[in-house]
Amino acid sequence: MTAAPPIVTEPPALPAPDAAAQRLGQWRRLPLKAKSGVILLGVFVLAGIIGPEVSPYDPSYQNPAPDLALKPPDAAHLLGTTQSGQDVLSQLLVGIRLTLELALIVGVVATVLSVIVGVTAGFLGGFWDELLSLASNVFLVIPQLPLLILLLGYLPQKGQLATILVLSVLGWPWGARVIRAQTLAIRGRDFVAAARETGESTWRILAVEIVPNEVSLIAANFVNTVLYAIGASVALAFIGLANLNSWSLGTMLYWAQSQQALQLGAWWWFIPPGLAVALMGTALVLLNTGIDELGNPRLRDANRAFRVGGHRQRPADPTPVLQAAPVPRGQRTRLGRFAHSFSRGSLLDEGRQP
Amino acid sequence: MTFILRRLVFYAVAAWVALTLNFFIPRAMPGNAVEAIMSKFPNLQPSAYRALEAMLGVGHLGSLWTQYWAYLDNVFHLNFGTDVMEYPAQVSTLLGETIPWTLTLVGTATVIAFFVGTGLGIVAGWRHGGWLERGLPALMFLQAMPYFFLALILIELLAVQAHLLPLAQGYAGGLVPGWHWAFIGSAIYHALLPAFTIVITSVAGWMLQMRNVMITTIGEDYVVAAQAKGLPSHRVVFTYAARNALLPQLQGFGMALGFVVSGALVMEIVFSYPGIGLLLLNAVTSSDFPLMQAIFLVITFAVLIANLIVDLLLVAFDPRVRAREAAR
Numbered sequence: 001m002t003a004a005p006p007i008v009t010e011p012p013a014l015p016a017p018d019a020a021a022q023r024l025g026q027w028r029r030l031p032l033k034a035k036s037g038v039i040l041l042g043v044f045v046l047a048g049i050i051g052p053e054v055s056p057y058d059p060s061y062q063n064p065a066p067d068l069a070l071k072p073p074d075a076a077h078l079l080g081t082t083q084s085g086q087d088v089l090s091q092l093l094v095g096i097r098l099t100l101e102l103a104l105i106v107g108v109v110a111t112v113l114s115v116i117v118g119v120t121a122g123f124l125g126g127f128w129d130e131l132l133s134l135a136s137n138v139f140l141v142i143p144q145l146p147l148l149i150l151l152l153g154y155l156p157q158k159g160q161l162a163t164i165l166v167l168s169v170l171g172w173p174w175g176a177r178v179i180r181a182q183t184l185a186i187r188g189r190d191f192v193a194a195a196r197e198t199g200e201s202t203w204r205i206l207a208v209e210i211v212p213n214e215v216s217l218i219a220a221n222f223v224n225t226v227l228y229a230i231g232a233s234v235a236l237a238f239i240g241l242a243n244l245n246s247w248s249l250g251t252m253l254y255w256a257q258s259q260q261a262l263q264l265g266a267w268w269w270f271i272p273p274g275l276a277v278a279l280m281g282t283a284l285v286l287l288n289t290g291i292d293e294l295g296n297p298r299l300r301d302a303n304r305a306f307r308v309g310g311h312r313q314r315p316a317d318p319t320p321v322l323q324a325a326p327v328p329r330g331q332r333t334r335l336g337r338f339a340h341s342f343s344r345g346s347l348l349d350e351g352r353q354p
Numbered sequence: 355m356t357f358i359l360r361r362l363v364f365y366a367v368a369a370w371v372a373l374t375l376n377f378f379i380p381r382a383m384p385g386n387a388v389e390a391i392m393s394k395f396p397n398l399q400p401s402a403y404r405a406l407e408a409m410l411g412v413g414h415l416g417s418l419w420t421q422y423w424a425y426l427d428n429v430f431h432l433n434f435g436t437d438v439m440e441y442p443a444q445v446s447t448l449l450g451e452t453i454p455w456t457l458t459l460v461g462t463a464t465v466i467a468f469f470v471g472t473g474l475g476i477v478a479g480w481r482h483g484g485w486l487e488r489g490l491p492a493l494m495f496l497q498a499m500p501y502f503f504l505a506l507i508l509i510e511l512l513a514v515q516a517h518l519l520p521l522a523q524g525y526a527g528g529l530v531p532g533w534h535w536a537f538i539g540s541a542i543y544h545a546l547l548p549a550f551t552i553v554i555t556s557v558a559g560w561m562l563q564m565r566n567v568m569i570t571t572i573g574e575d576y577v578v579a580a581q582a583k584g585l586p587s588h589r590v591v592f593t594y595a596a597r598n599a600l601l602p603q604l605q606g607f608g609m610a611l612g613f614v615v616s617g618a619l620v621m622e623i624v625f626s627y628p629g630i631g632l633l634l635l636n637a638v639t640s641s642d643f644p645l646m647q648a649i650f651l652v653i654t655f656a657v658l659i660a661n662l663i664v665d666l667l668l669v670a671f672d673p674r675v676r677a678r679e680a681a682r
Contacts, residue, residue: 033491138368140609143657145616146634146650147375153638153646154383174609227498234500235620239638253503257624262506265514274503281498286491292566 034290040283044276048100051093059091059247073268080268083259091247092272098248099230099277102164106229109168111222114175115214119206121176122183133180136173144170148232152241159243163236167229175221182214220291227284234277249273361665365658372654376647377425381418434648445648448633453652455524456629459545460618463552464611471557472603475564476596482569493558501617505551505624512547519547522626548618548625556614563606567599574598597671604668608661615657 027035063085073080079088121132148166155162186192187210195205211218236242237250240258244251256262256270428434434445478486496504513521525531525540571577572595580594622631630649637645669676 036491134364134367137364138371141365141368141612141658141661142372142654143612143615145619146653149634149638150376150379150646150650153641153643154379156383231500235502235616238500238502238620239623239635241638257506262509262514267510270503270506274500274506277503278495278499282491282495285494285498289494289562 031290031293033286033293037283037286037288037290040279041287044096044100044280044283047093048097051097055087055090055093057087057090059086059094060245062086072266079272080266082255082269083261083264083266088252088269088272091252092249092276094247095249095252095273096276098160098246099233099250100280102160102167102233102248103226103229105164106167106171106233107222107226109164110171110225110229111175111218113168113172114221114225115179115211115218117172117176118179119183119210119214122180123187123202123206123210125184125187129180132176136176136180139170139173140177144232145235148236149239149241152236158241160246163233163242167232171225171228175218175225178221179214179217182217183210186210186213216291216294220288223284223288223291227281227288230277230280230284249277357669358665361662365662369655369658372651373426373429376651377422380643380647429651434644434651445645448645449630449648449652452628452630452633455627456618456622456631457656459548459622459627459629460552460615462545463549463618464556464614466549467553467556467614468560468607470553471560472564472600474557475561475603476568476591476599478561478565479568479572479599480591480595482565482572487565490558490562493561496554497556497558497562499555501551501555501621502624504555505548505621508547508551509624520544524628544627548621548627551621552614552618555617556610559610560603564599564603567602568595571595571599601668601672604664604671607664608657611660612657615653619653 030038063081071077071081071085077087077089079092081087082091117132117136121129121136148170151166151169152158152162155166192205192209195209200208233242233248234250234253237244237248238253238257240254242248242251242254244254250273252273253270256266256273261267261269432446434449474486478490481487509521512518520526520543524544525537526544531537574595577590577595580590585594619629619631619634621627622629623635626632630653633645634649636642637649
């Protein structure tokens with residue numbers, strides 16, 4: 001009788017990856033869109049943090065020198081000057097901070113509100129769910145800007161705080177709706193039932209079982225809310241509903257418009273703040289699409305499509321089985337290229353259709 | 355019909371919420387709006403003081419309840435009071451002059467953007483990973499741009515530099531508005547650039563959503579089955595996949611519409627377009643509260659009605675909605 005060779009249960013010890021390398025690996029695996037979004041956003045956050053310190057001039061200082069009015073960009077004023085001789089670059093650097101600050105605060109407050117409303121509605125169900133869902137849907141269908149204008153118009157002070165307040169109060173419904181749907185789905189899962197059986201309190205179930213399972217959704221919602229806050233605050237300031245003595249991207253555009261930058265041909269005056277808004281927005285949209293792709297392989301695979309036998313093939317498609325006889329070009333269908341069985345994920349998707 | 359009925363009730367609730375908000379906002383906010391208005395407009399008659407008080411709820415004019423009913427009665431009869439900026443013009447007259455402009459411009463542009471965006475989304479979803487897909491980041495950039503900023507750039511490029519299109523206004527100066535060709539032609543010519551702005555900024559949103567739903571739909575078994583039957587590609591794409599992928603698109607229309615309208619209002623300011631957005635700006639800059647309130651109501655109601663129309667379309671398109679009706 002020969003002794004069976006001992007079964008090695010321990011895998012050979014791998015060199016433990018240090019945390020930094022691991023993080024680098026995670027970063028590499030991020031979709032390209034998310035990466036570019038993070039980098040672009042990082043540039044603006046950096047500008048927001050150090051901007052006011054490195055701005056070359058006082059943004060409000062009106063240089064009386066006659067040749068400094070509406071001066072196109074040059075070495076001394078990299079982005080030129082406004083009609084009253086103010087340095088556009090300095091305004092931009094200071095303005096990015098104010099706009100970002102506002103958007104981030106609104107993002108946090110509105111997201112917290114939407115988590116509270118969404119989780120409450122989804123978890124309690126019944127009457128509360130009906131009421132809170134109705135409220136979110138009503139506020140989703142009422143156009144935001146006129147209501148914002150009305151609220152802000154009646155406020156005696158139209159500073160940063162008022163804008164943050166008004167935007168936060170109206171910024172929660174979309175997130176609440178999405179989070180409610182997710183809560184509804186999680187509520188029925190076994191681990192929640194188990195937690196309830198073991199006698200955990202409702203608060204603990206909410207805080208430990210439900211909310212942590214919605215983190216990615218909440219993150220996406222936060223990004224969306226920041227996007228909304230930037231757009232809305234810039235639009236409101238552009239109309240003149242802001243503290244016009246402070247410098248934000250919106251007030252920059254307001255002054256450029258009201259002092260006829262366009263008619264005077266001073267493109268360097270209104271392009272930088274608008275471009276900054278657009279780029280910040282693009283960064284956030286990219287980030288969100290990236291988060292989306294991380295969770296939905298079908299969306300992600302476009303970037304990693306590869307060719308098999310001349311046809312584009314994506315990782316989430318079923319294993320390609322090439323047909324012996326090439327199908328004539330004219331009558332090629334997707335099926336003609338390779339035999340499908342059921343495509344992966346189709347069963348999972350059924351519950352997702354509204 | 356239950357679906358339609360439920361939606362009708364929902365829109366009625368939404369309309370009531372908007373009306374009630376509109377009633378309570380001036381009463382809940384600190385400061386005396388009437389004093390602010392009277393000090394800003396010295397040409398107002400003392401009689402206007404009382405009228406403003408009644409409308410904004412300052413002073414003691416009966417219980418809140420009676421005020422509320424009087425207010426609802428006024429709104430129901432389209433009586434939004436007297437305007438303070440262009441005293442003694444009626445607010446409803448000012449609205450009547452501007453609404454057609456905005457309605458035509460935003461309505462047409464939104465419908466065009468919806469069709470173009472959905473069409474592009476179908477192609478991008480079907481040819482997933484194709485060249486259209488690579489253009490997406492550029493479209494996201496356009497989408498992230500504030501409407502009014504894109505308007506500024508387009509004016510700079512197409513009107514100031516190239517002299518192709520007019521800079522501003524809704525029609526050429528000197529023309530008398532009316533149903534004659536000179537005016538209509540001029541109005542269309544002046545609307546091209548604003549409409550183009552709306553289409554460009556809103557097309558990406560429709561496209562992105564349609565593409566995402568298309569990609570999911572194409573993986574469904576019934577689409578695979580349709581292909582297995584050997585149906586021609588265009589039939590599979592449009593009759594099987596796109597038709598179903600269109601439903602979430604239509605359902606999302608309501609929220610998107612509010613967004614588009616908001617953006618378009620601010621954009622009108624850049625073009626000095628004689629629509630409701632410009633009126634709103636004037637109302638804001640001159641603290642013309644009655645006008646601001648009336649505009650809020652009018653825009654909200656327009657969006658609610660548009661939503662109702664989309665819901666009717668949804669019933670026509672989605673057999674599941676009808677099936678649910680039948681099952682009841």
